[in-house]
Amino acid sequence: MKLKLSLKNKEASLEADVEKLVEEGMDQKAKNPPKKTRYQIKQEEKRKNEELKQKQFMQGMFLLLGIVVICAIIGIVASIFGI
Numbered sequence: 001m002k003l004k005l006s007l008k009n010k011e012a013s014l015e016a017d018v019e020k021l022v023e024e025g026m027d028q029k030a031k032n033p034p035k036k037t038r039y040q041i042k043q044e045e046k047r048k049n050e051e052l053k054q055k056q057f058m059q060g061m062f063l064l065l066g067i068v069v070i071c072a073i074i075g076i077v078a079s080i081f082g083i
Contacts, residue, residue: 036044
């Protein structure tokens with residue numbers, strides 16, 4: 001970027017390398033990604049918590065289903081042997 005002032009001729013000229021300025025701006029944006037707002041962070045935390053609750057719920061249901069199946073098998077085997 002060049003700035004020339006001439007008081008005798010009452011002239012002022014300004015030269016700028018626009019491409020270089022744009023590239024520098026793009027580099028700055030690449031280095032510093034846009035920051036998340038508090039609302040976005042809270043929403044992400046809520047979503048993660050809901051996913052974790054759903055995962056734990058499904059694990060509990062599979063465990064309960066396994067226990068019911070084992071009890072049913074034990075009941076069938078016991079009825080066959082007449083215990």
